[in-house]
Amino acid sequence: MVETRPSKIDGKGCFALRKIPARKKIGNLKGEIISLRKARKLASAKGRIAIVEFGDGRALNATFFEDTMKYINHSCSPNTYMRIAFSRVEFYALKKIKKGEELTCDYGPTHHDGKLKCQCGSPACKGFL
Ligand SMILES: [Zn+2]
Numbered sequence: 001m002v003e004t005r006p007s008k009i010d011g012k013g014c015f016a017l018r019k020i021p022a023r024k025k026i027g028n029l030k031g032e033i034i035s036l037r038k039a040r041k042l043a044s045a046k047g048r049i050a051i052v053e054f055g056d057g058r059a060l061n062a063t064f065f066e067d068t069m070k071y072i073n074h075s076c077s078p079n080t081y082m083r084i085a086f087s088r089v090e091f092y093a094l095k096k097i098k099k100g101e102e103l104t105c106d107y108g109p110t111h112h113d114g115k116l117k118c119q120c121g122s123p124a125c126k127g128f129l
Contacts, residue, residue, distance in 0.1 A: 001026060002068050002103060009073040009119050011048070013102045020097040026080060029069045029089040031062035043111040052082065052089045060089050074129055075104030077122035 001020065007013025020026065029052065034042075039051045039059035050062040050070035062070040069091060072080060080103050083090045097103065104120065107129060114128045 004068045004071050007071070007073055007102055009075065009102065009104070009121070012071045013073050014068050014071045016097045016099055016101050016103060019099050020093045022093050022095045024093045026091040026093060026103070027069050029060060029062050029091070030065040030067040031060040031070075031089070032064075033058055033087060034061045035059070040111070049111075052084065054084055054087065058087070060087075062089075072103050072105050073120070074107040074110075074118065075120035075122055076106065076118060076125045077120070078104040078106045080105045 001017055002014050003017055004012050005015045036053060036057045036059055039053060039061065042049050042051060042061065042063065051059050053059045072091065079094050079097050080091050081094045082105055083092060091105065110129050112129055116129050118125050118127055118129050
């Protein structure tokens, strides 16, 4: 349903191979469950990370997994949303997604603490993440 391609937003992105109806499940983020402590340590080290915190002292670390889903970039006007349930991170279409469109998600608070300039290009862009 999706593939990895270079993104105008940042590095690589996740793109729809066909149109995806609103509310459809796109997939789960592949990763290993780690402690929040280890997640924060990885976040403070240099380099790209793909970590989702569960809010219960654990996190899903997708950094070392080759998974298209982890390339979903942040946008202030996203077309997908992330749902955390039963120690899984699931992505769903927030609205109808066209074939070839880049999939984006609102990350919410990040380890960048609002200091990273947002590149999403949306008219509703909040500026930083
Ligand atoms: Zn933005």
